[in-house]
Amino acid sequence: MSEQQWLIPATKGLGFKLDKGQIVRVTDVEGEQVADFAAYNASHPNERIDPGVTIDALGKMNVLPGDILYSNQYRPLLTVIKDTVGRHDFINSACRPEMYEVLYNKKDHASCYNNLNEVLVEFGLPAPDQHYTFNLFMNTVIDPSGKVSVERPLSKAGDYVELRAEMDLIIAISACPCSESVCNGYHCTPIAVEIL
Ligand SMILES: [Zn+2]
Structure with missing residues (x-):
């Protein structure tokens, strides 16, 4: 099995195949950087992947x-093998151009939605109406009143998550391009990916 590794530049995306039994490590290279993670049955x-399920x-x-x-479909896609952070987001969908217009009054902003679509098309996958991603390193806090706030990620430089595929998968990852909020510490940085 040949080793594969990539560095996703800040604000960009990556797609790749992950065969059943293979483990992918996703690393926050500089710290405080969210990686939106999508996975499809190949x-x-x-x-x-369905964070709500x-x-x-x-x-x-x-x-x-x-x-x-x-x-x-309530079937195992991936198993968490290692996690040096322990705080990720299950509830926010991928950022998309309309979000930047509504929240920040910015047009044509790079987005996880477009990053994921651009890499998935290489695998023949059509763009979904939205991506409901597992957002690695994203620190979303829900207080008892129900108030939801996106806080600074807890991940430091070199922190990582390892996930094992439970079926043959197509994976897409976006280094979230939001520099307007504390979501990525106001500064977009790269994400490293390695198939172990
Ligand atoms: Zn994003």
Whole structure:
């Protein structure tokens, strides 16, 4: 098995195949950088990672090594092998151009939605109406009143997550291009990806 590794430049995306049993390590190179993570069944692309289903199946919104990330069809897609951060986001969908218009009054802003679509088309996957991603390193805090706030990521330089594929997958990752908020510490930086 040949080793594969990539550096996703700040604000860009990456797509690749991950075969069943392979482990991918996603590293926050400089710290405080979110990576939106999408995964599709390589044979049946109508099956994809589903953070809402994962919350339902796990009964929680945090994952530990050994926990499974589920598909929209309630089947195991990936298993968490290692996690040096322990705080990721399950509830926010991928940022998209309209979000930057509404929240920041900026037109034609780079977005995770477009980054993911651009890499997935290389694998023949059509653009979905939205990406419901597992947002690595994103620090979303929900207080008891229900108020939701995106806080500075807890990830430091070199922190990583390792995920093992439980079926043959197509993976897409976006180094989130939002520099307007504390989501990425107001500064977009690269994400490293390696198939172990
Ligand atoms: Zn984003």
